[in-house]
Amino acid sequence: xxxxxxxxxxxxxxxxxxARFAVEPALVDQVLAFDEARRQQLRKVEDLKAxxxxxSKAISKxxxxxxREAQIAAMRAVGAEIAALDKDVAAIEEGQRNAMLELRxxxxxxxxxxxxxxxxxxxxxxxEERTLSFAAQPHWELAEQLGMIHFExxxxxxxxxxxxxxxxxxxxxxxxxxxxxxxxxxxGYTEVYTPFVVKEQVLWASGQLPKFRDNLYRxxxxxxxxxxxxxxxxxxxxxxxxxxxxxxxxxHVAYTPCFRKEQLSAGRDVRGIKRGHQFDKVEMYMxxxxxRSYAALEKLRSDAEECARLLGLPFRxxxxxxxxxxFGSAKTYDIEVWAPGQxxxxxxxxxxxxxxxxxxxxNLRYRPEPGAKPEFLHTxxxxxxxxxxxxxAIMENYQQADGSILVPEVLRPYMGGVEVxx
RNA sequence: GGGGAGGUCGCAUAGUGGCCUAGUGCGGCGGUUUGCUAAACCGCUACAGGGGCAACCCUGUCGAGGGUUCGAAUCCCUCCCUCCCCGCCA
Numbered sequence: 075x076x077x078x079x080x081x082x083x084x085x086x087x088x089x090x091x092x093a094r095f096a097v098e099p100a101l102v103d104q105v106l107a108f109d110e111a112r113r114q115q116l117r118k119v120e121d122l123k124a125x126x127x128x129x130s131k132a133i134s135k136x137x138x139x140x141x142r143e144a145q146i147a148a149m150r151a152v153g154a155e156i157a158a159l160d161k162d163v164a165a166i167e168e169g170q171r172n173a174m175l176e177l178r179x180x181x182x183x184x185x186x187x188x189x190x191x192x193x194x195x196x197x198x199x200x201x202e203e204r205t206l207s208f209a210a211q212p213h214w215e216l217a218e219q220l221g222m223i224h225f226e227x228x229x230x231x232x233x234x235x236x237x238x239x240x241x242x243x244x245x246x247x248x249x250x251x252x253x254x255x256x257x258x259x260x261x262g263y264t265e266v267y268t269p270f271v272v273k274e275q276v277l278w279a280s281g282q283l284p285k286f287r288d289n290l291y292r293x294x295x296x297x298x299x300x301x302x303x304x305x306x307x308x309x310x311x312x313x314x315x316x317x318x319x320x321x322x323x324x325x326h327v328a329y330t331p332c333f334r335k336e337q338l339s340a341g342r343d344v345r346g347i348k349r350g351h352q353f354d355k356v357e358m359y360m361x362x363x364x365x366r367s368y369a370a371l372e373k374l375r376s377d378a379e380e381c382a383r384l385l386g387l388p389f390r391x392x393x394x395x396x397x398x399x400x401f402g403s404a405k406t407y408d409i410e411v412w413a414p415g416q417x418x419x420x421x422x423x424x425x426x427x428x429x430x431x432x433x434x435x436x437n438l439r440y441r442p443e444p445g446a447k448p449e450f451l452h453t454x455x456x457x458x459x460x461x462x463x464x465x466x467a468i469m470e471n472y473q474q475a476d477g478s479i480l481v482p483e484v485l486r487p488y489m490g491g492v493e494v495x496x
Numbered sequence: 497g498g499g500g501a502g503g504u505c506g507c508a509u510a511g512u513g514g515c516c517u518a519g520u521g522c523g524g525c526g527g528u529u530u531g532c533u534a535a536a537c538c539g540c541u542a543c544a545g546g547g548g549c550a551a552c553c554c555u556g557u558c559g560a561g562g563g564u565u566c567g568a569a570u571c572c573c574u575c576c577c578u579c580c581c582c583g584c585c586a
Binding site for chain 2: 112113116117119120121123124126127129130131133134135142145146147148149150152153316444445448
């Protein structure tokens, strides 16, 4: 959610920034109209309430009689008026909130204009788009030959875009998760294990709703939704709280499965495990002061890059342009690893500073100084890393001419010392 | 699933229709006093919204939402959560 005060005070600036995303300026005017109407009605109803409070108090001290009855009758009328105005105000506030929830975050000055992902500049790269000395196989062939992934069984259990990991395939994923978590602990994050289902409000807070409604699984009976990323529960960990400045920063890391319907990308990436309805991810999440949040974004990015580096995967980092950056984000880096079997760069991490966008939605504040007014804090999120794609890159980069796969050195202790999958 | 007890200010508690502008204690902050510390004493002690240049004033919030009433922490309804007892069970 954007700062209402900013919209009120600099509507033209807000419109101009939103125009970079082809957001209609009328949406901003709509918010302003609601705001004006709200204050107008509020003034009326609050005056009436003050009057009623004062007269009611006077009534309590009056002796029974016609004068008292007259005042009670008068207040009965005022009460009816208040009820009508209260209803009015509530409707206006709901309209305003709904309009506010539809507005995306404003971009950081660094964010370049661009139509789509092809306009994201590469700002850093380690390793290259290498080819192997033999004909590289895509991961779905390698994994099936080695018995690491069973695609048909996944379909049998849950339909298309589900798969079963087996043997060293399952173990490789578990080892990678474990290693990633341990790495992030060393980098200064506190591990968190959250529910994998959440209330609807939690999805509004992180900004998945309203935009991704069709991409989320939910249970009608309980009203609970399956998380599409750990970012969702992590955002609301401290919602409605007021944190003390000395508690900040808070850095969390969480492993969760992620559930996405992927209806929006039906037909894309149907082979292999690149895009499934269920996948695992290790996610980093930061709660920071506004002054430090951009320094924290650089740490987040560097911590995510370290994952790819230590796994020995060629990677590059892009700065997302206006055409590709997420709804809530002010600035986002994507980290991609090279997959020589498929011959493409795979996005394995997306590191974003959403500034106060989620904090406002989650009512998440901190007190800068003892006794000072609470302020919204900044939150950041970044994958570290997304599992299936990391596994794809490991399999495709570490494949041998004979179809076996070397286990990256850092993972071997987590694989019971297994060095080669064959 | 059944039965019972609860949810009040950071914590603990008081409050069964108007004396609540939510009291008291603890903790916390500031001050007085003081060689230093402590004690004692005094004051402050939430969040949101609206009005005003400002001092300040007003509105709302006692788990949430409705209702009754001139007036609700207090009465009624629904829901959520916590604790205890019983039953059932991966």
